[in-house]
Amino acid sequence: xxxxxxxxxxxxxxxxxxxxxxxxxxxxxxxxxxxxxxxxxxxxxxxxxxxxxxxxxxxxxxxxxxxxxxxxxxxxxxxxxxxxxxxxxxxxxxxxxxxxxxxxxxxxxxxxxxxxxxxxxxxxxxxxxxxxxxxxxxxxxxxx
Numbered sequence: 001x002x003x004x005x006x007x008x009x010x011x012x013x014x015x016x017x018x019x020x021x022x023x024x025x026x027x028x029x030x031x032x033x034x035x036x037x038x039x040x041x042x043x044x045x046x047x048x049x050x051x052x053x054x055x056x057x058x059x060x061x062x063x064x065x066x067x068x069x070x071x072x073x074x075x076x077x078x079x080x081x082x083x084x085x086x087x088x089x090x091x092x093x094x095x096x097x098x099x100x101x102x103x104x105x106x107x108x109x110x111x112x113x114x115x116x117x118x119x120x121x122x123x124x125x126x127x128x129x130x131x132x133x134x135x136x137x138x139x140x141x142x143x144x
Contacts, residue, residue, distance in 0.1 A: 058125075062111045066112075071101055085143075089138060090139050
């Protein structure tokens with residue numbers, strides 16, 4: 001009985017999250033991207049020596065980047081307009097966009113497993129961050 005209750009509560013929580021994302025996919029994807037940006041800032045500080053290297057923080061950075069794979073479902077046709085920096089090219093070339101999200105998540109997962117110290121972090125972080133820049137150049141409005 002207890003296991004069924006726990007499973008029911010977990011299913012309800014997942015359902016509520018999915019419904020929230022469907023109600024406002026723009027805000028949901030902005031939250032994911034904001035988290036990625038915050039983690040990128042921490043990573044950049046570690047690379048520059050402005051913050052001490054922490055293996056725990058390094059792994060969290062890559063784990064956060066893996067969440068971007070969830071963004072696939074956060075770009076429905078209904079979210080082309082509104083308070084978004086997403087360019088129309090996302091929907092015009094959805095297969096490429098989705099492939100880039102998958103590549104980022106896959107490489108972040110591999111990087112998370114490879115990082116053991118600052119030197120390996122610098123190498124892996126640089127590789128993963130290139131994925132971010134490539135997607136932003138193609139699929140995100142330039143900041144003014």
